[in-house]
Amino acid sequence: MAIHVWYHVGSKDDPSGRSGFAHLFEHMMFKSTAHMKAEMMDRLTEDVGGYNNAQTGDDTTFYYEELPSNYLQTLLWAEADRMGSLNVDEANFKSEREVVKEEFRTSVLAQPYGLFGYDIDKDSFAVHPYKRPTIGSIEDLDSATLADVQKFHATYYRPDNATLVVAGDFDPQQLDSWIDKYLGAVPKPDTPIPRVDVKEPPRSASKTITETAPNVPLPAVALTWLAPPRSSADRWPLQIAAVILAQGESSRLYQSLVYRQQIAQDVGAEADLREDAGIYVINATVASGKTVDAVKKAIDAELRDIEQKPVSEGELQKAKNQIITDQLRRRETNDGKAFAIGNAATLLHDAAEVNNGLKKLQAVTAADVQRVMDKYLKNGKSLTIDYESK
Amino acid sequence: MNFLLIAALVAQVETAPPPPGPPREPHLPTPVERTLKNGLRVIVVQKGDVPLVDARLLIKTGGEADPPNLSGLADMTASLLTKGTKTRSAVQIARGVEALGATLENGAMWDASFVTINVASSNLPKALGYLADVVQNPLFAKDEIERLRAQNLDALQVSMHQPGDLARFVAARVLFGVAPYGHNLGGTPESLPRITQIDILAFHKRYYRPKNSILVFGGDITPENAFALAEKLFGGWSGGPPSSAASPRGTAALHKIVVIDMPEAGQAAVVVTRPGIRRVDPAYSIAQVTNSILGGGYSSRLNEEIRIKRGLSYGAGSAFDLRRDIGPFVASAQTKNESAVQVADLMLGEMKKLTNEPVADVEMGPRKAVLIGNFGRSLESIDSLVSRISFLALYGLSLDEINRYISLIQSVNAPQVEQFATTHLGSDSDVIIVGDAKKFADALKQRFPNAEVIPFAELDLESPTLRKH
Incomplete structure (x- = not known):
């Protein structure tokens, strides 16, 4: 079975001068608490054939366990225990901070396009804390203290900021009584939960910038536009457009850039819609011997086309089938089901969106797709990031 | 409010984890x-x-x-x-x-x-x-x-x-x-x-x-x-059996230390490798348990020593790459360039330790549970279920191994692990480091004086010497 605890706190809530803190903090949740020593979560899960992990995003942090169903009570106790208290010592804090710095090196520095993804966040937002990548920076990680850890826990790790999801083999009545006993006993603080209220202003003009990194074998380019928050009714038309543009080998950008013109090594499109604001991102790696300009021109031509002509009924249905089958695959496992529910409950404030969202997807028309392409891309301001070797 | 209810309200939550309930029998599909x-x-x-x-x-x-x-x-x-x-x-x-x-x-x-x-x-x-x-x-x-x-x-x-x-x-x-x-x-x-x-x-x-x-x-x-x-x-697809190809593994070279110098690499990659076993080797389950102790999963020894204790990597692990013929054993981790040699040394040390110190039951039990848990989860989604069945069929193994896997793993004991490790993880492994060599040059000279350093620009993957000529 799967147990998820979603906290409504993410890297956008990183304290000032502490980019990467929410994620660093996530690692601390596996250290000591009032009643558990460091790594005890692993003893309760891994040692009995289970699995645990956690993930920090821009808006949320979730902790999860997959394990034999007879351990449900044990893990509800443990999740309640680390929600109620955290008791990390200096040695554990420093050692784990080194691990996070290695994670930064692995995901950002050691990969030719690691910094590219980092730059897309950093450059796309002008003022919203989404501009600070979740993984943070080595300097900010180094400046974090144990006191910051305690403060962050007290501020955000509380029952009124958390959602529990249980999926799999359990007795609902028994589950309710355990939840009351363990999670119900965690006190709710009187202090309000701070929320980011920064509004990302519209962009005044389109612009192009260049970013560099060592050991980049092929140049790459990204175009970004500001997009609406995840709760927007435009979410599904934007996602369908992204699938039509770049998911699979029959998608428009793949056909044009990778297959017919052979000017790009790969191409992607994503409606990256977050709680407060989103970005629409199109990116491509330039094929060797080809130019960034040719790639940009080809992307532009495809965008003009999707803005000017409604997509065909067949293309629309294809995109819907791709999204729905993909969701089916993700929800095969208990963990996949719990993820979908936790995500909807925390980011969209309604667990039922896991099913309602797919109905909304089915209702999207070709006119909707054209309208959102007009609204956010054609009438929006683009940021172009050229990425190349230092 | 009566007394009993008040007592229930002030009752303390346990300070130690409540024990598990009775286990449920897993349901395994039959091919x-x-x-x-x-x-x-x-x-x-x-x-x-x-x-x-x-x-x-x-x-x-x-x-x-x-x-x-x-x-x-x-x-x-x-x-x-x-x-x-x-x-x-x-x-x-x-x-x-x-x-x-x-x-x-x-x-x-x-x-x-x-x-x-x-x-x-x-x-x-x-x-x-x-x-x-x-x-x-x-x-x-x-x-x-x-x-x-x-x-x-x-x-x-x-x-x-x-x-x-x-x-x-x-x-x-x-x-x-x-x-x-x-x-x-x-x-x-x-x-x-x-x-x-x-x-x-x-x-x-x-x-x-x-x-x-x-x-x-x-x-x-x-x-x-x-x-x-x-x-x-x-049904209409035709053609007889193919003629078979030559032996794929040749003779392994051991005890080589090779560094590929990649200036400005954001991190160093460290690999320790040796010949492993065939997929059909009767010691398959012993190899699985041995690797689970050494480098399979979060709390395995390599991750414990390299990540959890020392903060040297985001993750360290190992695996036997099981093929028709003898494939490689590979231990790997990425670390900051400065600590590359230390990580290689820790890997070799943990491999050696398995050959001369018996594994206690308190460690063996959980590491078997990891394998059995991974196995159970792999049957949850159909692509990994099909993948597991495919590999059994590919190597001519009985498909009912999926029904015997748990008992196969449970039956492995500490002397078998020690003996297996002595044969397969003993001395003379190869060590490969790819990274910014100037940042670990001194440590390299001290720990691995025979290391061969090849500049990235001179690397030729086709050549057995790995150098362009």
């Missing part, structure tokens, strides 16, 4: 099989909780059959299957498959080439039609070969700039030399340009035969429907 008249073996595992089907066709020949100067031929052949058949263009295939919401994946591994389709069960007959067509009637058109070659060369450039990927390419060459297992499955910048349409057509003709293939269905489908579909779509 059934039939062989078509043309020799194609068809296996079905029905699992109907999600309306999806995964179907995988395995050709029992993969990258080990690449001729010495044509690294990447098996992978090019398998990758080109979906780029056009006698009746459908590459675009028609992509469009048709994606319109069904299906994913079609194809490529070559060691010992096998594969085409897999994953689709909503209502669309299976149409989707399987594409799979059958691309396996039996591929065109291998010249323009598609050129397109894929250019893409693979670019992808290889990207991989070779990732310290982790490059370290694994180099490790294979160091361990297996010029033998087939020494080359990169995806080819090299030198070999890819040499592969011709004639080579590809010949590879397909020689190995893509029903007698050399296995078709595995998993998910929301009955055995009767699966067998009927297989008969309809593959």
Whole structure:
């Protein structure tokens, strides 16, 4: 079975001068608490054939366990225990901070396009804390203290900021009584939960910038536009457009850039819609011997086309089938089901969106797709990031 | 409020974790099989909780059959299957498959080439039609070969700039030399340009035969429907058994220390490698338990020493790469350049420790539980279920191993682990480090005075010496 605890706190809530803190903090949740020593979560899960992990995003942090169903009570106790208290010592804090710095090196520095993804966040937002990548920076990680850890826990790790999801083999009545006993006993603080209220202003003009990194074998380019928050009714038309543009080998950008013109090594499109604001991102790696300009021109031509002509009924249905089958695959496992529910409950404030969202997807028309392409891309301001070797 | 209720309200929550309830018996699916008249073996595992089907066709020949100067031929052949058949263009295939919401994946591994389709069960007959067509009637058109070659060369450039990927390419060459297992499955910048349409057509003709293939269905489908579909779509496929290829492993070179100097690498990749075991080795379950202790999973010794205790890496681990012949054992981690030598030393130390200190039951029990838990979860989604069954079939193992796996793992004991480690993880491993060598030059000289340092610009993955001439 799967147990998820979603906290409504993410890297956008990183304290000032502490980019990467929410994620660093996530690692601390596996250290000591009032009643558990460091790594005890692993003893309760891994040692009995289970699995645990956690993930920090821009808006949320979730902790999860997959394990034999007879351990449900044990893990509800443990999740309640680390929600109620955290008791990390200096040695554990420093050692784990080194691990996070290695994670930064692995995901950002050691990969030719690691910094590219980092730059897309950093450059796309002008003022919203989404501009600070979740993984943070080595300097900010180094400046974090144990006191910051305690403060962050007290501020955000509380029952009124958390959602529990249980999926799999359990007795609902028994589950309710355990939840009351363990999670119900965690006190709710009187202090309000701070929320980011920064509004990302519209962009005044389109612009192009260049970013560099060592050991980049092929140049790459990204175009970004500001997009609406995840709760927007435009979410599904934007996602369908992204699938039509770049998911699979029959998608428009793949056909044009990778297959017919052979000017790009790969191409992607994503409606990256977050709680407060989103970005629409199109990116491509330039094929060797080809130019960034040719790639940009080809992307532009495809965008003009999707803005000017409604997509065909067949293309629309294809995109819907791709999204729905993909969701089916993700929800095969208990963990996949719990993820979908936790995500909807925390980011969209309604667990039922896991099913309602797919109905909304089915209702999207070709006119909707054209309208959102007009609204956010054609009438929006683009940021172009050229990425190349230092 | 009465007294009892007040007592309940002030009752303290336990300060130690409540113990587990009684365990539930896992439900394991049972595979059934039939062989078509043309020799194609068809296996079905029905699992109907999600309306999806995964179907995988395995050709029992993969990258080990690449001729010495044509690294990447098996992978090019398998990758080109979906780029056009006698009746459908590459675009028609992509469009048709994606319109069904299906994913079609194809490529070559060691010992096998594969085409897999994953689709909503209502669309299976149409989707399987594409799979059958691309396996039996591929065109291998010249323009598609050129397109894929250019893409693979670019992808290889990207991989070779990732310290982790490059370290694994180099490790294979160091361990297996010029033998087939020494080359990169995806080819090299030198070999890819040499592969011709004639080579590809010949590879397909020689190995893509029903007698050399296995078709595995998993998910929301009955055995009767699966067998009927297989008969309809593959019954007319003809061809006898293929002639077999040469031994893929040759003689391993041991105790080599190789550093690829990549200036400004953001991190160093460290690999320790040695010959492992065959998949069909009777010591399979002992190898699994031994590796689970050493480097399989979060709390394994390598991750404990390198990540948890010392903060030197985001993750360290190891695995026996199990193949038809003896494949490599590989321990790996990425770390800041400055600590590369320390990480290699810790790996060698943990391997040695397994050979001379018995493993206590308190450690052995949890590490077996990790394997059994991973196994259980791998049966949850149909693509990993099909993958597991496919590998059993590929290596001629009994399919009921999935029903015996748990007891096989449970029966392993500490003396077996110690003896296995002594034979397979003892001294004389190869060490490969890819990173910014000036940042660990002193430590290297001290710990590994015989290390050979090769500048990235001089690296040639084709050569047993790894150097351009």
